[in-house]
Amino acid sequence: xxxxIIIYLAALCCYFYTRTAENIKHRAINKYFMATMYLxxxxxxxxxxxxxxSYQTLLMAALILAWLGxxxxxxxxxxxxxxxxxxxxxxxxxxQIILVDKGGYWFNDFAWTYVVAGIMLAFVIFATxxxxxxxxxxxxxxxxxxxLSSIFMHGITGLALIIxxxxxxxxxxxxxxxxxxxxxMDLTLYKFAFNNNKWLVRLNSLTYFGGLLLIVLxxxxx
Numbered sequence: 006x007x008x009x010i011i012i013y014l015a016a017l018c019c020y021f022y023t024r025t026a027e028n029i030k031h032r033a034i035n036k037y038f039m040a041t042m043y044l045x046x047x048x049x050x051x052x053x054x055x056x057x058x059s060y061q062t063l064l065m066a067a068l069i070l071a072w073l074g075x076x077x078x079x080x081x082x083x084x085x086x087x088x089x090x091x092x093x094x095x096x097x098x099x100x101q102i103i104l105v106d107k108g109g110y111w112f113n114d115f116a117w118t119y120v121v122a123g124i125m126l127a128f129v130i131f132a133t134x135x136x137x138x139x140x141x142x143x144x145x146x147x148x149x150x151x152x153l154s155s156i157f158m159h160g161i162t163g164l165a166l167i168i169x170x171x172x173x174x175x176x177x178x179x180x181x182x183x184x185x186x187x188x189x190m191d192l193t194l195y196k197f198a199f200n201n202n203k204w205l206v207r208l209n210s211l212t213y214f215g216g217l218l219l220i221v222l223x224x225x226x227x
Contacts, residue, residue, distance in 0.1 A: 006225065010218070013042050017214050024210050025203045033079045039214055040075040044068055047221045054224070060102045064224070067095035071217065082196075086152055089189075093155035096182060100162045103178075108170050115165045122157035129153055142197050149193065160186025178223035184216030 007190055016039045023032040047068045055061040070092030078085025104110045121201045130150055133140050163182025188209045195205040 009042070009046065013039060013214075013218060016042070017210065020210050020214070021207045024206055029079065036075055036079060037219060040072050040217075043214075043217045043221045044072045047224065048140045050221070050224045054227075060099060060106070061224075063095050063099040064220075068090045068217075068221070069100060083148075086148070090152050092156050093159040096159045096185075097155070097162050100159075100166055100182065103175070104162075104165060104169060107175075110169065112133075115162070115169065118158065118161045118165050122154065122161045125161075126150065134156070139156050140198050149197075153189070153193065156186050156189045158169070174223045174227040177219045177226065181216040181219030181223065184212040184219065186217060188213035190213070 012067050016035060020032075020035045020039065023035040026032065047065060051061060073094060074085045074088035077088060078128045101115070102114050105112075107186075132148070133142055133146050137146075160183050163179040163186070166179030166182070170176075170179070191205055191209040191212065195202060195209060195226075199205055
């Protein structure tokens with residue numbers, strides 16, 4: 006596992022360069038390598054520790070969809086976003102089931118996650134409508150708002166896991182989800198407002214692949 010993490014982090018350091026370089030082939034190979042690493046580890050853990058007819062299958066579905074999102078996003082932003090949207094829905098359902106099944110909570114105990122995500126989404130709707138010349142989404146405004154609703158729920162549900170569920174594995178899963186949300190917020194700023202800032206896109210890479218690593222490692226140490 007230590008060797009796996011070292012190789013993964015080394016590939017991530019390389020991606021800081023290839024992500025902002027002009028050679029899209031090198032960028033794609035680098036990204037696909039890391040995405041395949043986290044997916045293969047998740048599959049191995051799933052086969053060894055879990056039954057197919059369990060809600061852990063939801064997490065596997067989410068990770069497969071994230072992998073497909075990684076594959077398509079390099080060349081097709083819209084199609085990649087579709088896979089990530091479906092993956093976010095699976096992540097949210099999986100984490101809510103954990104809160105109910107493992108934590109013994111009812112829906113009203115974590116209904117605040119919808120309120121927080123709703124407030125965040127309302128701010129995005131306001132900001133993109135108020136400053137369209139600064140946040141240049143154009144025709145992508147409402148598709149992006151729809152997508153952001155899913156990632157906000159994913160990240161805030163992860164925050165609920167950190168707050169409400171004891172244990173290192175749940176903290177890792179929750180933190181990974183929060184980082185995933187931050188990465189997409191960062192990518193949105195980079196793509197539609199500050200697309201000349203290479204540090205933003207590097208932060209996106211760090212938080213996204215760091216978040217996915219934590220999510221997969223949470224299954225290892227569960």
